[in-house]
Amino acid sequence: xxxxxxxxxxxxxxxxxxxxxxxxxxxxxxxxxxxxxxxxxxxxxxxxxxxxxxxxxxxxxxxxxxxxxxxxxxxxxxxxxxxxxxxxxxxxxxxxxxxxxxxxxxx
Amino acid sequence: xxxxxxxxxxxxxxxxxxxxxxxxxxxxxxxxxxxxxxxxxxxxxxxxxxxxxxxxxxxxxxxxxxxxxxxxxxxxxxxxxxxxxxxxxxxxxxxxxxxxxxxxxxxxxxxxxxxxxx
Numbered sequence: 001x002x003x004x005x006x007x008x009x010x011x012x013x014x015x016x017x018x019x020x021x022x023x024x025x026x027x028x029x030x031x032x033x034x035x036x037x038x039x040x041x042x043x044x045x046x047x048x049x050x051x052x053x054x055x056x057x058x059x060x061x062x063x064x065x066x067x068x069x070x071x072x073x074x075x076x077x078x079x080x081x082x083x084x085x086x087x088x089x090x091x092x093x094x095x096x097x098x099x100x101x102x103x104x105x106x107x
Numbered sequence: 108x109x110x111x112x113x114x115x116x117x118x119x120x121x122x123x124x125x126x127x128x129x130x131x132x133x134x135x136x137x138x139x140x141x142x143x144x145x146x147x148x149x150x151x152x153x154x155x156x157x158x159x160x161x162x163x164x165x166x167x168x169x170x171x172x173x174x175x176x177x178x179x180x181x182x183x184x185x186x187x188x189x190x191x192x193x194x195x196x197x198x199x200x201x202x203x204x205x206x207x208x209x210x211x212x213x214x215x216x217x218x219x220x221x222x223x224x225x
Contacts, residue, residue: 034211036152043202043215044152050209087152091210095168096142098152 002026004088006099012107019075021102023088028068031092035064035073038101039084047086048073078104109134111203111216118222121194127219129186129203136184137161140206143177143188145199146218153199157206158186193223 003026013019023033033051036044046055048064051071061076075082083106088099114128129141143155156167158177165177176189186203201219204212 031210034209036212038152043204043218044212045215046207046211046213049207049211049213055213089152089211094166096154096157096210098144098154101151 001095002029002090002092002097004090004097004099006086006088006102008102009100010103010105012105013078014107015078015080017078017107019078019082019104021073021086021104023066023071023073023099025069025071025090025092029090029092031090033064033066033071034089035062036087036089037082037084038087044087075104109205109214111205111214113201113203113216113219116220116222118224119193121223121225123193123223124189124191125193125197125221127188127190127201127203127221129188129216131184131186131205134205136179137181139208141177141179141186142204142206142212144202144204144212146202147196147199150199155188155201160186190221193221195223197221198223 005024007022035048038044047058052064063074065072085101085103087101110132112130117125119125137160140157142157145153158165160179174191179186203216205214207213
């Protein structure tokens with residue numbers, strides 16, 4: 001199975017900061033990668049699909065990029081509601097896999 | 108607005124079976140695969156498998172094969188996850204999620220907490 005490794009596993013940042021989260025696949029992905037945000041006690045929410053396409057209703061401060069084995073989620077200017085855990089996900093082959101998550105905390 | 112509404116929390120003893128339901132509305136139920144994903148307390152997301160409501164075809168993660176059954180009742184647009192022979196390691200929030208047709212999950216149920224305890 002393809003493994004997705006996210007880094008960092010957690011980070012502390014301030015409102016207004018630019019934040020970058022990395023997702024590295026154990027082998028090259030030939031199918032799209034997605035990103036989710038999960039707030040405590042809530043289900044995940046789709047942010048990005050097809051590596052860089054913004055899901056409906058997602059603010060433009062979120063962006064995604066990458067190819068092959070290395071992918072990035074960027075928040076251009078962190079807002080109070082962005083403090084949450086973020087997951088990458090692929091479905092290149094079975095099983096569908098999620099990264100381990102990156103918790104973004106208030107500095 | 109697409110909605111996935113799941114059944115309520117369950118408490119089961121080790122060795123029992125548990126059923127979680129997921130009622131879908133406001134979209135053509137047979138047109139989209141449904142995933143089941145679980146999250147143990149304080150842990151990340153784990154894919155259990157998915158089902159094609161159009162024909163009932165399923166694929167389960169190898170870890171759960173032989174112990175999980177996914178079904179749908181198209182007449183009431185509801186999907187079911189049955190997990191058998193549960194252990195404490197199965198304690199988790201179980202989510203259903205609609206596949207967007209892009210192999211990502213665009214709508215999620217609210218989650219169902221399954222607690223396995225003797």
